[in-house]
Amino acid sequence: MRKAPVVWDASTEGVAADEAETIESLKRVLLEPFQTMFEDSGHAARSVHAKFHGVLKWRPLVLARLPPQLAKGVFDAPRSYPVTMRLSKPRSDMLPNSISVQTEVVPPGSSPG
8 A cells, every 4th residue: 555645844854863873874884885995906996987887868757746745846847857867887896796876957947067
């Protein structure tokens, strides 16, 4: 059974009791590839985007009639945006079996970064 999306209001936000622990855990996970690179190579090495594999470009369409709880940000009105995704990975000898996906959405009136 599908649950209805949660309608945001200030009462839906809060600091979880274990938030500091979660932040520290995320730091460890996010820094692990850099540490592995340093241990394997003896110096700082870029862990992602070392090998460029491809680019995907498309214009997804934001549909009309989205429920109000979903019609937020880039989804607040029916329209389409140019989206670019870059697929890359580090050197396979450093971090095998990993891939990176970078996504850029360019809302109207903005310029690509």
